[in-house]
Amino acid sequence: MTTRPTSGRSAFERGHLIAHCLLVESENGLVLVDTGLGLGDVTDPGQRLSRFFLRLVKPELHAEMTAARQIERLGFRASDVRDIVLTHLDFDSAGGLDDFPRARVHLLARERDDAARQRTWMDRQRYRPQQWSTRNHWITYEPREGEHWMGLPCVRALSGLPADLLLVPLAGHTLGHAGVAIRADEGWRLHAGDAFFDPREIDEHPHCRMGLRLYERMLDQDRPARLRNQARLRALHRAHPDIEIFCSHDPQAFERLSGRSSRVPVAAGDTGDPYRKIVRRPEVAMHPSIAREAAPGIEVYDHEVENIDLDFETLTPARDEEAPRQTP
Template sequence: MRIHHLNCGCMCPLGGALYDGFSHGIKAHLVCHCLLIETDSHGLILIDTGFGLQDMRRPADRLTRFFRTLNNIQYRDELTALNQVQRLGFRAEDVRHIVLTHLDFDHAGGLTDFPHAQVHLMQQEIDTAEQRHSWLRRERYRPAQWSARSGWHGYQAAGERWFGFDAVNQLQGLPPEILLVPLPGHTLGHAGIAIRQPNGWLLHGGDAWFYRGELHQAQRHCTPGLRFYQWMMQADGAARRKNQQRLRELSLAHGNDITFFCSHDAQELQRLSPGFSID
């Protein structure tokens, strides 16, 4: 199993270091941290998809004006998962499975670029995305990115627990090393994705946290911009805070056993993918 850390989207909201903690100018730099996993017998597996090619080329048809403006999304074809898969010498058809943390517009946009892939996520996320009854749900869940779905698999927590967390241990057609770890709060069906490696675990935490300072220390530290964004986007604030606290405790107790990273922290991506440059 070979794992590539990819940036499948760039967002540069106004606020600079008040958002990302490091930018010197007025614009922050947020990424869409995805994984491409090469396997011997299961083809390629994508963990989240970031923005898709059609998001880059027809943003007004796929993304709302509010989030296009607030997040200052950068429209660059070369950042799409499809483009990066092809640059690595593969075809779109080689991506046989996609595992999603959730269905927000900046995580699920690439689904339409891989129409033959089997898609795995929590059933609660599917159910919630289909019930777009509030302003926030209509803004975050964009059916143009995923409504023509086939080969989707929705899961409930079942099987052995993972470091005390509920988990889905058997994803259909996927190797047993890949688990869904329900982490509701940001969305009701949000999940982390745990991957067993010979030397420990990776945990893609999705949007369960946004900033590197929220884990690995007893006292949470997060920039004002990302504190606000997490509050604005939360579907269940109490669940989000509880799960983030549990993850913080897990990172302190098992920091040598688990490599933690979230979706949007550029410095976390840079640490795990030395070839990545923040621009």
């Protein structure tokens, strides 16, 4: 999913965002970090996605830009994806779960529980149970006292996954939101999910475009927690500038890391080296059932979303959807 970056000149200027997914090769199969929107969202967006967000982000949905189709273009099959690690369950991060029915899904327990409760009107817009046909394959985790990565709390020992792939709790955007840390050939990478939207938010002197700032605040479930975790990410970036930290929706980071445009799908059979730098390649051979001719790890990019128009005054709920509840 891609978008045009807001310039910051107006709170209502249209933007350009992406859904940045990662595909990781492990000795037991492929691991996908987030899924973006899926094939079901492309074919039936009215049933699977909320009318509120369809009107807000005006997605251009193309099957060839889904993670499933891009994985196939690399010569793999959807069934080769054995595990999916989620930063959170928002519709644009977990919409493709149905495309990988055999995959186990790893996420924080708090995220699963809050998404299932559907407590608020906004929860019912962002969390879409229509996308969760594989719930019986979900594996959830609680952060353990004393487990840390680079000074941040983390969850190690994800079931059946390499030891250098970790969940890093980063609550705020959602209460069970997490980053995913991966040790690549060139060092650690942190997919920070939606912990920030503008890459400058983790600079020494943080800045965020006005439109993105409003979008962040609209979606925050715990704004103080998000700000605290952004401060922790700034400290991490300052102490370890060699760690690549990127968010879900920054097209420049995607293009820099993948070496290709965020607006086009991966080329069929592409085995070029630019993708190796952002994923850990195991020293041992892959399982024979998914072995392919040399295909390095890739950045998987999901389908296009154009014209994020932050005109909140026009975004009233559709007639057949419940209006926001009034708080006394």
